[in-house]
Amino acid sequence: MNPNSNETLENLAVSSLAQCLLRISRVSPGTWRVLGVKVSAGTVTDAVKQHDFKNSAAAVYFNLPDASPLAAIMLFDPKDMVCISKCFTGHSFPRGPAITPADEVMLTELGNIVLNALMNGFLNALKKCVLPAVPQMVEGDMRRLTGELGKIVNPNQGFRIITAALALQCDDSVAMSEVMALLPEKIALELELLQPPA
Amino acid sequence: MLVVDDSDLIMEMTKTFLTAMGHEVIGEAYNGNDAVKIFTEKRPDLVLLDLVMPGKNGMQVLQEIKAIDPAVNVIMITAVQQDPISRELLSKGAAAILNKPFIYDELEAVLKQMH
Numbered sequence: 001m002n003p004n005s006n007e008t009l010e011n012l013a014v015s016s017l018a019q020c021l022l023r024i025s026r027v028s029p030g031t032w033r034v035l036g037v038k039v040s041a042g043t044v045t046d047a048v049k050q051h052d053f054k055n056s057a058a059a060v061y062f063n064l065p066d067a068s069p070l071a072a073i074m075l076f077d078p079k080d081m082v083c084i085s086k087c088f089t090g091h092s093f094p095r096g097p098a099i100t101p102a103d104e105v106m107l108t109e110l111g112n113i114v115l116n117a118l119m120n121g122f123l124n125a126l127k128k129c130v131l132p133a134v135p136q137m138v139e140g141d142m143r144r145l146t147g148e149l150g151k152i153v154n155p156n157q158g159f160r161i162i163t164a165a166l167a168l169q170c171d172d173s174v175a176m177s178e179v180m181a182l183l184p185e186k187i188a189l190e191l192e193l194l195q196p197p198a
Numbered sequence: 199m200l201v202v203d204d205s206d207l208i209m210e211m212t213k214t215f216l217t218a219m220g221h222e223v224i225g226e227a228y229n230g231n232d233a234v235k236i237f238t239e240k241r242p243d244l245v246l247l248d249l250v251m252p253g254k255n256g257m258q259v260l261q262e263i264k265a266i267d268p269a270v271n272v273i274m275i276t277a278v279q280q281d282p283i284s285r286e287l288l289s290k291g292a293a294a295i296l297n298k299p300f301i302y303d304e305l306e307a308v309l310k311q312m313h
Contacts, residue, residue, distance in 0.1 A: 023299065024299060026301075027299050027301045028299070105205060105206045105207050106207055108205065109205045109207045109208060109298075112250075112277050112298070113298050113299055116277035116279070117277070117279075120278065120279045123280050124279075124280060124281055127282075128280075128282075129280040129282035129283045130280075131249070131255060131278065131283065132250055132278065133250075134204065134250055134252050
């Protein structure tokens with residue numbers, strides 16, 4: 001991969017996510033920001049491996065069923081649920097041993113908003129439109145997550161993986177999340193041609 | 199008013215906002231198929247309609263309910279902000295598009311445009 005090409009994808013991702021997080025920060029009690037973006041290449045398993053599985057993870061994800069299918073994933077640490085719920089809704093959801101139905105509803109909507117912002121940026125740059133599938137959520141270890149994600153994308157397919165680290169803060173509590181776009185190489189190359197780095 | 203969204207969070211928030219504004223919510227649907235069914239039965243004058251849902255999506259529901267009642271006002275609620283999709287929604291009769299996440303004042307401003 002050409003480092004300049006990665007810069008183009010990184011810039012698009014940062015721009016789309018920063019606008020979205022600014023809006024979420026305005027309408028929610030939390031402060032949301034992009035810590036950094038990196039680009040790599042690999043399969044959906046390689047993407048999920050980037051998460052630090054100290055605990056299980058919760059993933060919100062959807063695919064965009066195009067001729068070259070794209071996918072987007074947002075990963076959370078379930079231990080951060082009190083902070084995430086406070087940042088997004090203003091209410092601290094009680095922490096149980098596992099993700100509750102209320103947690104799932106909240107994470108799915110949050111993922112829906114953030115992941116669409118990321119993918120809207122790429123698709124608008126390409127002047128393409130693809131209606132995303134309904135977002136889904138799964139909680140578990142890496143094997144469980146990659147198993148579920150393998151149902152919406154070919155687990156053997158190579159992608160350009162754009163990963164953004166997000167931080168959210170409300171009062172003294174801070175949580176992290178990773179947001180990933182899985183772009184087929186063809187689409188990544190089209191984006192590089194459309195928007196050369198300044 | 200009919201509210202259609204597959205997210206409990208958005209459904210509850212939207213209903214709370216509408217009630218506080220003095221509007222009556224006469225129906226709620228969590229998927230596109232139920233939305234068309236409830237619309238046919240209750241004939242609300244205004245529909246708040248999610249775009250991405252299980253079953254029929256919001257674009258399909260919009261077309262069906264506009265065919266039933268061309269005068270109905272439909273406000274689309276979505277996180278999908280892709281220019282061609284927004285244009286298509288407006289060309290198919292959506293009165294406005296409200297982007298997620300939205301706040302009370304934004305919903306109120308869009309509703310005021312309808313009157």
